[in-house]
Structure formats: structure tokens, C-alpha cells
Amino acid sequence: MQEQTKIAKVWHIENNELTCKNKKVVSINFNDIEISILKEEKDFYAQDFLIKDKNNEYWKLGIAPIKFQLFVNNEVIENEEQTRIEEYKKDITNAYKNIDLKGFWQKKIEQNKYFNKCELEYIHRNFPEIYEQAKESRRTFEENRDREQERQEQERKEQEKIKAVNDRFRKALKEMKYKIFIGEMVSVEDFEFYKDNKYSGRTIQNNILYLAKLHGIKIPLATQGFINNRLKSYNFKTRDCFYKIIDGNKKCSTKMGIYLEQISQKVQEEYKESFKRKMKLVPEKSMER
Numbered sequence: 001m002q003e004q005t006k007i008a009k010v011w012h013i014e015n016n017e018l019t020c021k022n023k024k025v026v027s028i029n030f031n032d033i034e035i036s037i038l039k040e041e042k043d044f045y046a047q048d049f050l051i052k053d054k055n056n057e058y059w060k061l062g063i064a065p066i067k068f069q070l071f072v073n074n075e076v077i078e079n080e081e082q083t084r085i086e087e088y089k090k091d092i093t094n095a096y097k098n099i100d101l102k103g104f105w106q107k108k109i110e111q112n113k114y115f116n117k118c119e120l121e122y123i124h125r126n127f128p129e130i131y132e133q134a135k136e137s138r139r140t141f142e143e144n145r146d147r148e149q150e151r152q153e154q155e156r157k158e159q160e161k162i163k164a165v166n167d168r169f170r171k172a173l174k175e176m177k178y179k180i181f182i183g184e185m186v187s188v189e190d191f192e193f194y195k196d197n198k199y200s201g202r203t204i205q206n207n208i209l210y211l212a213k214l215h216g217i218k219i220p221l222a223t224q225g226f227i228n229n230r231l232k233s234y235n236f237k238t239r240d241c242f243y244k245i246i247d248g249n250k251k252c253s254t255k256m257g258i259y260l261e262q263i264s265q266k267v268q269e270e271y272k273e274s275f276k277r278k279m280k281l282v283p284e285k286s287m288e289r
Contacts, residue, residue: 003028003072005039010050011118012038012060018117025050025058030071031093037068049096051122059122063104066092102127109133112140158199169193176207180267183237188227208234212259215266219259226253236264 003026010023024039036058037047049064070085105123108115109130115123115138124131169191179186191210195201206228212219219227231253232242239260243252 009057010038010060011057011121013062013116013118018121020057026068028071030089033093033096035066035068035071037066042068051101053122053126059118061118061122062116063119064096102130105134106130109137112137112144114138114141159197162194162197162199166193166197172207176211177267177270180236180264181271183235185233185235185240187233188231208260208263211263211267215263217259217262217266220255223253223255223259226256231256234260236260
């Protein structure tokens with residue numbers, strides 16, 4: 001099919017701004033429909049179909065992609081492929097014969113979709129009755145997009161904080177368990193972490209009570225209160241402890257040691273199980289050496 005090249009005014013977006021310049025336009029006629037594209041886009045995989053208005057000016061609206069080469073390719077190819085191409089060309093031309101730009105844009109308006117600057121100018125010139133609605137649709141879309149971007153940015157920052165806090169928590173928990181295992185003094189402090197990696201799951205809990213709960217050790221409320229409010233440190237080997245004296249109350253909890261010993265036993269068991277699992281992974285020949 002014979003194609004023609006001419007110079008014509010083309011409305012398009014360039015550097016994010018609407019512009020109208022003389023451009024080389026390549027056209028063919030197929031089924032009484034002028035199929036036109038920018039010559040500079042001819043070698044692209046797909047091109048923008050140019051809409052021509054009553055002033056013979058072309059509009060690159062960015063809403064109608066085509067494969068121009070299929071309209072001008074004269075190569076002989078297998079029947080099945082040729083049939084597919086002919087069906088494609090027929091579908092495209094039928095679509096453009098029956099194109100209802102106003103109806104198309106009214107549907108976009110109903111859905112608060114985005115309108116590019118070229119579309120808005122075309123609407124302003126040819127469908128002024130829906131121009132303000134199209135501008136409002138674009139504004140609403142941008143507001144929704146900006147809110148979504150803000151939400152995603154906030155979520156990203158929250159996830160970064162959650163990861164940082166939970167990394168510190170896991171490190172502190174590991175160090176605490178190791179001190180219990182080797183029988184060192186453990187300072188009583190609060191753990192801060194996020195449950196299920198969710199920002200709403202922020203939790204602050206006494207490290208001794210956290211470990212007890214982790215291992216299913218039930219501590220009476222009175223003893224929990226002493227650990228939480230008065231215990232400062234505890235040596236899981238010597239059983240020495242330091243605690244606060246409040247309002248002249250010098251008494252230490254009489255039952256606390258029972259539950260701390262249970263915690264120690266659970267940690268010892270955990271380390272033993274971990275050691276067994278590691279030993280199973282070591283090849284027998286390595287053990288013989």
C-alpha cells in the first residue's frame with residue numbers, strides 16, 4: 001500500500017508541555033480511513049494514531065496505538081498470519097470509523113480518570129461543554145494519586161522503623177539468652193518490638209516477663225509486679241540480684257527465684273536442642289577428624 005509523507009501541524013506533548021509544531025506525517029488510506037503517524041515513530045513497535053481535525057491539524061492524543069507497519073507491509077507470508085493481519089486492520093479501521101471521542105472522554109470523566117494536556121486542549125476546542133468536567137477529572141485523579149503516594153511513603157517509613165526496632169529487639173533477645181546460658185548478670189529492661197511487623201502492633205514489655213511468656217511460664221501478678229517495678233538485675237548462675245527499695249520496703253520477692261530458675265532451664269534446653277540440630281548437619285567424616 002502506497003504511503004505519503006507530508007509536513008503538517010501536529011499537537012503533541014513535548015517535555016511535559018503541550019506544543020504545536022510542523023512535523024513529518026506519514027499517511028496511508030485504508031478502507032477510506034486515513035491512517036497517519038509521525039514519521040519519527042515509524043520504526044517503533046507501535047505508534048500513536050494521529051487524529052485529524054477540521055482544520056487539517058493532527059493531534060497525538062496518546063489514546064490510540066496502532067501497528068502502522070501491518071498496513072504497509074507487502075511481504076508474502078503464510079495464510080494464517082495473513083488472515084490475522086487482515087482481521088487486525090479491519091478491526092482498527094472499523095473502530096476509527098465509529099470512534100466516539102466525546103463518549104470516550106465522558107466515561108473517563110465518570111471514573112475520575114487522568115486527562116493529558118493534549119486531550120484537554122482538543123476537548124477545549126471541539127467539545128467545550130465537557131471541558132471543565134475533564135479538568136476536574138484530571139485534578140481529582142492527581143489528588144488521589146498524590147494521596148496514594150503519600151500513603152505509600154508513610155507505609156515505607158513505617159516499615160523501615162519496624163525493621164530497625166525489631167532488628168534491635170531480636171539482637172537484644174539473643175544477647176539476653178546467651179547471658180542466661182553462660183550465667184552472667186542480666187539487666188532488667190524493656191523490650192520494644194512490633195507484633196506481626198505491623199505498625200499498630202507496637203509493644204513495650206519487660207524483658208524477663210517477655211521471656212517467661214515466650215516459654216509458657218506463668219508468673220503470679222504480685223511477682224510480675226516486683227520484676228517489672230523493682231528488679232534491676234539478676235545473675236542466673238549465682239542468683240544474686242539487685243532491686244529497688246520503694247517507700248522503705250526492703251523485702252525481695254520470695255517466689256521470684258523459682259520462676260527465674262524455670263526461665264534459665266528453658267533457655268538451657270533451647271541451647272541444647274540448637275546444638276543437637278547443628279551436630280546432625282555435620283558430616284560423620286568431619287566428626288572423625
